[in-house]
Amino acid sequence: MAEVIQRKKRDFHHVSRGANAVLHTIAAIFSFLCVFPFLFVVIISLTDEKTLATDGYRLIPAKWSFEAYKFVFQSGDTLLRSYGVTILVTVVGTLVSLILISLYAYAISRKSFRYRRFFSVFAILTMLFNGGMIPTYMVVSQLLGLKDTLWALILPLAMNAFYIMILRTFYSTSVPEAIIESGRIDGAGDFYIFLRIVLPLSLPGLATIGLFSTLGYWNDWFNALLYIDNPNLVPLQSMLMRIESSIQFIQQNSANSSLSMAALQSIPQDTSRMAMVVLATLPIIFAYPFFQRYFVQGLTVGAVKE
Template sequence: MVIKNKIGQWGIHIFFWLFTIGSLLPFVLIFMVSISDETSIELNGYSLFPSKISFAAYQFLFFDFTEIARAYGVTILCTILGTLLSLFITTLLAYPLSRMELPFRRSLSFFIFFTMVFSGGMVPWYMTFVTLFAMKNTLLAMIIPGMLLSAFNVLLMRSFFSNSIPESVIESATMDGASEFHIFYKIIVPLSLPIMATIGLFTTLAYWNDWYNCMLFIDKPTLYNIQYLMTKTLTNIQYLIMKSNTSAQAGELLAKMPRETVRMALAIIGIGPLLLAYPFFQKYYISGITSGAVKG
């Protein structure tokens, strides 16, 4: 029996090690291709062991380092501000919805769920933020529209409050004379760090990977975020590839420029910081998901 248990444990360990390696291989391949020589890519294709190392793709992307650094700064600022504001608003909305004594609790929850299914449409949504709130070419345009408050996150956090925080704790604090704000700040928030870290990770990913709002609302190059800047760079490369068939000048320029390696370097630049940050959120992420997934 002991031998069978050990064999089973080793089998599970081997399976998860193989699964982990299989999950990491695409990222390793992307990185290795990004530091490969463009000529070797054309001759031999993608490889985990490039025949010739070259950092031409990164030199091409960081040729104007000021632009890259500014775009990173915009992205980091919008991500931090947006995540903090989103967590604050989501928590303030989800906590009252988890309290049974809140009037019209079910109606409010349905209204929030309704926004997940139906929307006012693209044109009214755009006109609201551009004409009514005048957010065109402002950082607020990359923080508020579409990402500041998520109905899914509100319902997930409400489920956590309802199922993971005992009602007796709140009742005891109320009997001791604690105000609602004191209960929320001193009891609810410290007990909700797992779900807050989970929602924070979701929101951070959304803000970091966002390029759509930047494309819609931003015309000033000084306000481009890193994802939209990378998207424009990739689009310009694709445009040169198409023009190379009809323009000798474009073909000559394209011949001197890395193409496939640049695509992979763009991916590394875009996801690198998140890959480094994710391990610090992992334990809270798993705890928050399993706790918040209980029926609400």
């Protein structure tokens, strides 16, 4: 009887070669559909502007050109400085965000914490109600005095209630209470237990939150628009928006000025926009493989409830 049951289990989990080939084909098509838009953007960014205007968008353009990237890189040190600011803000911001979110989520995940419910409700309320743009601006720029500093790009995004809830659920479901109790019996303190026991078991959840935070900091441009006037502190996304605004300004005023018309003809308009997308996306693409090991496991955290 046991052999029959084992045989049925093997038959249930066994996938035939034909079905396996079909599943792999579907996965390959889906992967191609995910990657193709970005590859097409890269192709457009490397297309000659005049060829793009006459032939339209093509997978294999009649003429290749690097003029779009030359135009973007004409800013020289400004572009490199913006890259440096964005990388610094992203790295420091992600670390600060992980520290604050992981500590907050761990505290409200422990049933022994007396104010667990209060701080959970407090975090959830911030997801439902917002103080508004003007009070936030007054707090950041006047009360905290962070205007024209890198902290104005870091602190407003450091805490996220949604990430706290995800990590709290991960702690509750993936970190057994018995392990924590055994650490306390051995005389370990709360911070020692958190650093030596909880964090090593929480790498999938931390990697997921880290990736979300990294994307948030890297793509942020609105805080720079509000709080940054110093050109040396402008991040990459904000600087690319300023380049785009300059192109739009020349386009809108080209009919009133012969100088603007001459400048407009020398600017790779559509291809430069695609080049900006490529420059803003490539670093994140290269960073993703470092998170991929834990990302798939961490994605399922939100589907598990207490």
